[in-house]
Amino acid sequence: MTMTGAEDTAVRGGPLWWARRRSAVFDSGLGLVSAVECAVEGVPFARDAGIPVAVGVVFGLLAGSVLVVRRRWPIAVVLVAIAITPAQMGFLMGIVGLYTLAASELPRRIIASLAGMQLVGTLIVTFVQVRQSMNRGSLTLGDWFVPFAAITTSLGLTAPPLLLGLYVGARRRLMESLRERADSLERELQLLAERAEERAEWARNEERTRIAREMHDVVAHRVSLMVVHAAALQAVARKDPEKAVRNAALVGDMGRQALTELREMLGVLRSGVGVERAAASVAVGVAALVVEEGEGPCLAELEELVGQSAAAGMVVDLMVEGEVRSYAPEVEQTAYRVVQEALTNVHKHAGGAKAQVRLAHRVGEIAMQVENGAPPEAGSASSAGLPSGGNGLVGMRERVVALGGVFVSGPTEAGGFRVSAVIPAS
Structure with a gap:
């Protein structure tokens, strides 16, 4: 031949x-x-x-x-x-x-x-x-x-x-x-x-990011509220001040440690370093959270979410515009998570500030906005000592953009902060 x-x-x-x-x-x-x-x-x-x-x-x-x-x-x-x-x-x-x-x-x-x-x-x-x-x-x-x-x-x-x-x-x-x-x-x-390997790597990165985002949304908000409640308990306890202060400080320390560890774990998941080593513990935690959360939050639970922040001492108003209707599960969950993370950021960075939550049902889309004013006292924004990993806004943007929506965040002229998002209805 x-x-x-x-x-x-x-x-x-x-x-x-x-x-x-x-x-x-x-x-x-x-x-x-x-x-x-x-x-x-x-x-x-x-x-x-x-x-x-x-x-x-x-x-x-x-x-x-x-x-x-x-x-x-x-x-x-x-x-x-x-x-x-x-x-x-x-x-x-x-x-x-x-x-x-x-x-x-x-x-x-x-x-x-x-x-x-x-x-x-x-x-x-x-x-x-x-x-x-x-x-x-x-x-x-x-x-x-x-x-x-x-x-x-x-x-x-x-x-x-x-x-x-x-x-x-x-x-x-x-x-x-x-x-x-x-x-x-x-x-x-x-x-x-080669393309299959690239797709597999892309899928691993997407799954890593998704797990990090879910853990942040589900855990961070509740732990943040725990720290806020502990700080309030520490301030108002009168019957046994020393014991109340010690217990409240212990709860606060535990909450801060939990948030710090969560932030470190999210950093590992996003960077891809040591994923195999942390996979077992992460899988157990995510499985427990998924069982607890069920199919995920929806807009019907938004009033309860605002009530939790109000119970923690925040002055927050909820305004709903338009005809209330149901959306696809991923749309409702994303809208809920945006409001949840925005309120968590108010607790972290603007303690004592008044917040306003607006939800608008429009033709073909749903819009939400969370805006807070400036903290009433200088330095009160960090009075609770809440750590921040900087992933909250990134996670919100990723969720909204993944559904074809628009996400905007930034400071206001009055010294506060505003988070806005528009998500297509389908």
């Missing part, structure tokens, strides 16, 4: 135009046999032509040695074989040259033309030889034998190598096509594997 293109150049190890050394040795051997044959056949040719025998032998050697270049110039080999056919020389050259020509990548019309020329030449020469033999009395058969012998001989010397060469050439091209197709499939499989 021959090879072409870059592969041919890469594996070529033979001399000159041969792809392999064994091919060069084989063609050299054929050329030597052909040269010897033509040299032997050149003796009677020289006698019949009336030229010196040495000239006939040299002519036969030169003509027969042309078979060496059959792979590089198959047309030249066939033309030489046709040219020396009248001298009754080069039978091996004609057979091998025609086979090589038929197996090559040359156009079919060229192969057919040269094969026809060789067939006609062999037919004429055989016809003349048989006729001369019958005239000399060497053959005593009828006249029918002359055309029969000529046709049979010419077809026998032309048809088999031509058909075999066509078959070998077609099989070679088929194998090359199959090899190229296999290489193409291998490249495609490799590309698909």
Whole structure:
């Protein structure tokens, strides 16, 4: 099987135009046999032509040695074989040259033309030889034998190598096509594997981010309220001040530690470092939270959420505009989480500030806005000592954008902070 293109150049190890050394040795051997044959056949040719025998032998050697270049110039080999056919020389050259020509990548019309020329030449020469033999009395058969012998001989010397060469050439091209197709499939499989790995990595990152966002939304708000309640208890306890202060401080410390650990765990999940090591504990915590939360919060629980913040000492108002209706679960859960995280941020960063929650049911979308004023006292924003990981706004934006919505947050002119989001209804 021959090879072409870059592969041919890469594996070529033979001399000159041969792809392999064994091919060069084989063609050299054929050329030597052909040269010897033509040299032997050149003796009677020289006698019949009336030229010196040495000239006939040299002519036969030169003509027969042309078979060496059959792979590089198959047309030249066939033309030489046709040219020396009248001298009754080069039978091996004609057979091998025609086979090589038929197996090559040359156009079919060229192969057919040269094969026809060789067939006609062999037919004429055989016809003349048989006729001369019958005239000399060497053959005593009828006249029918002359055309029969000529046709049979010419077809026998032309048809088999031509058909075999066509078959070998077609099989070679088929194998090359199959090899190229296999290489193409291998490249495609490799590309698909790389894309699958990229998709898997993307899915792992998305799942890591989703787990971090869910844990932040579900846990951070409640722990934040616990810290706020503990701070209030610490401030108003009167019956046993020392014990109340110690217990309240203990609750506050536990809440702060929980939030700090949660922030560290969220950082691990988002960065991807040590995910395998933390996977077991995270999975247990998420499973427990999912069981507790059920199918997730909805907008019907928004009033209860605002009530929890009010119970913690925040002055917060809830305003609902438009006709109340139900939405897809992911839309309602996202809207709830946005309000939840915004109220949590008010507890963390603007303790004592008044907050306002607005929910608007519009045609084809739902809008929400949480706005708080400036803290009443300087430094009160951090009076509870609540740690912040900076992931709240990022998580809200990711949730809203994932549903095709718009999220905007930033400080107000009055010194407060505003969080706004619009989510398509479907």
